[in-house]
Amino acid sequence: MMRELHVSLNQTQKVRLQAAFQHLSDIGSQASSGLLVSVSDTIPVNNEDGILKGHGTSERDGQVVATVCGVVERVNKLVYVRALRARYKPEVGDIIVGRVIEIAPKRWKLEINFSQDAVLMLQSMNLPDGIQRRRTAVDELNMRTIFEENDVICAEVRGFQHDGSLHLQARSQKYGKLERGQLLRVPAYLVKRRKQHFHDLEQYGVDLILGCNGFIWVGEHVVPADNEMVEDQESTLKDKEQSYTPLEIRQNICRIANSVRLISALGFAISVDAIIDTAEASKSSNVDIKDMLGAEFYVQTAEREVQKRISLLKKKRG
């Protein structure tokens, strides 16, 4: 379970953690009705006709069998297996965070935890000057002024090209380069698709981006710049470079980032509420940022999650 985080627990902590995990699995088996399968298990379909076999399934001797471990989902006639730990499966419109690994002619190549590198074309992003025009050879030569290798970028999935490559787009102010913060990698199944993936945590002065691909950005809050005169932008750029991130904000970034690390190490679903809850709990119980990844807070977080889920279950029933 503790893939990313190694904590050394003492005897009482071990017992408490085990109890918490036991509770969680009890609650889980009560709440979820989905059938769990592993590779090569047959999926019962009650001999229905016209079953559509979706992802993670195949056919053997007229029966539907799973090809991955996961949860069986049904939508009318469609049967598919939702894999848990696997690489990211892009869907059009997903908001993702990625890292530039290569600059090729007219395009950037990004690592986004998919089975191939994603492509961000020069023409599918807004230029810094904000003018809509044809991209010239000069623009192409200046690509490194926009994004360099190893830059972290936020973008949107545009779709698959005919040749099977994945294309991204960044046609809005909210997309683009991410600076002054931390990039965290978590398993993609922990991040659910929501209406909102950009979060401005005002009380912390921190921006949080939950990329659908399991890349999570925690960084200093940036005010979206308006498209003004070019000269103005240059001067603001200079201002930005001169100013530095205040210590308090940097600490907040670390606190939020450690919350994310903790939640993902425990394998809980990652949501803004869960992250803020964890960060607030660490603050209110005076846990130092560095101690957030320690044994005691680890166990406490697991126990708090149990309480949360129990009350959620009661609400559902009551």
Next chain:
Amino acid sequence: MEYVNPLTGFRLDGRRPNEMRQIRGEIGVVAKADGSALFEMGNTKVIAAVYGPREVQNKGQQMDGQALVRCEYSMANFSTGDRARKSKGDRRSTEISLVIRQTMEASILTHLMPRSQIDIFLQVLQADGGTRSACINAATLALADAGIPMRDLVTSCSAGYLCSTPLLDLNYVEDSAGGPDVTVGTLVKMDKVTLLQMDAKLPIEMFTDVLQLAIEGCKAIANYIQEVLLENTKKLECMRGS
């Protein structure tokens, strides 16, 4: 040497002829890998790490219709008694890498991940006979952990023939006795053999018995692996919550 006691019918390590060593599998032992597993068969202990499907490193090897599967088998220097210096590219490990790659490739649905690459790294921590089988079983667990679609679970087990008795799951002493050693890899539910290797000779009448014994061993391992996987899936789903 007597490998099977003529009076009691027990083997040197106290097993019955058709008894397997204790097996144990654990998922998620390598933090940064997409999938990983530890597999033990008695004193043989193997660690497997799977990376991918990911972008192909060497563009020349990229295939348009399917994924490229690569496999690297190596033995830790401390895995055997004599602590011999083993170079990475020696004949034995190259051969085993190739064999394991072909076995796993037969089960992976490579056409679903075109233009990508899957790397399987196998490291023997303790060698006590049957490292090939243990590696295949570990690789299956690790691939399933990485969420890579497979036709069926590949499992492997060895069997031999010593003192006119078919023996299941040979350990190092029995393996080095010079008798026949049959390593079988199967797709259990599909009832297919994907790997069949034999050292030394064996009369055809005996061979079917030995093969059957090894296949039975594979089935037992598959049941265990299935259990481990299901438990792991359940844990992940429960922890994630709704």
